[in-house]
Amino acid sequence: MVTQQSNKSDVFYPETDGKPMADNTKQFRWIVVIEQNLEWLFADNADVFVAGDLLWYPVEGNNRLSTAPDAMVVFGRPKGDRGSYQQWKENNIPPQVVFEVLSPGNTQREMERKLLFYHSYGVEEYYVYDPDRIRLEGWIRSEDGMLDRIESMLGWVSPRLGIRFELGAELQLFRPDGISFFSFAEINQLLDQERQRAEQAEQQLAQERQRAEQAEQRAHQMAERLRSLGIDPEAL
Incomplete structure (x- = not known):
């Protein structure tokens, strides 16, 4: 009896x-704040990929082994849209930094599984924020290859991202230049401004296209007029 082996490319x-x-x-706001600010932080670096709630498959052929970090950063991979992060298609580079934002529905067992997953598949820095308890935890990969808990997150600076973590009435994140991350309200305002600029640019393009069409129409009418007078417009 011959057993057929499945082709990994067919999975x-x-x-x-x-x-x-x-x-x-609350959880949604914090996911957006972290992911969007990280996008802007590395906007000028074409080889840093940032994503939120994107399924990460670390092993080719195993579509049951996956997780979707609330935010993740991958150094060494180009920006661009992806339906999922299939690591074997990304030079086998795992996300180096991941964030999770907790909700009351997250169980301790679930978070232990996530920690094990991130430890097993190459994450270098792992941060967890609980916005209800104003609690922040972090892990960093040590020289012995383990993801070790960071003793104190107050004033901690991410080796990979360069951002600083602080806790007050809520989580505070600061860019390497000392500027604080934009709030959810500020992000919405910036996105509205970007949408308005895009709409204005589209309207301007449409107006320019209309003017070009009108000019072409006038030129065509003039050529027809010259021909009616027995003048070849091509000869002018």
Whole structure:
């Protein structure tokens, strides 16, 4: 009896795990704040990929082994849209930094599984923020290859990202230049401004296109007029 072996290239990798990105508005706001600010922090670096709630498959051929960090940063991979992060298609580079934002629905067992996953598949820095308890935890990969808990996150500076963590009434994050991360309200305002600029640019382009069409139409009418007078416009 001959047993057929499945081809790894035939394996289907879903682009969603069927779970919502966030369980509540507070968790959603913090995911957006962290992911968007990281996007802007590395906007000028073409080889840093930032994503939020994107399924990460670390092993080719295994579509059951995956997780979707609330935010992740991958150094050494180009920006661009992806349906999922399939590591074997990304020079086998795992996300070096991941963030999780907790909601009341997250269980201790679930978070222990996530920690084990990130330890097993190459994450260098792992940060967890609980916005309800105002609690921040972090892990960093040590020389012996283990993800070790960071003793104190107050004033901690990420080796990879260069950002500083502080805790007050809520989590505070600072860029390497000392500027604080934009808030959720500020992000919405910036995105509205970007949308308005895009709409204005589109309107301007449409106006320029209309003027060009009108000029072409006038030139055509003039040429026809000259021909009616027996003048060849090509000879002018």
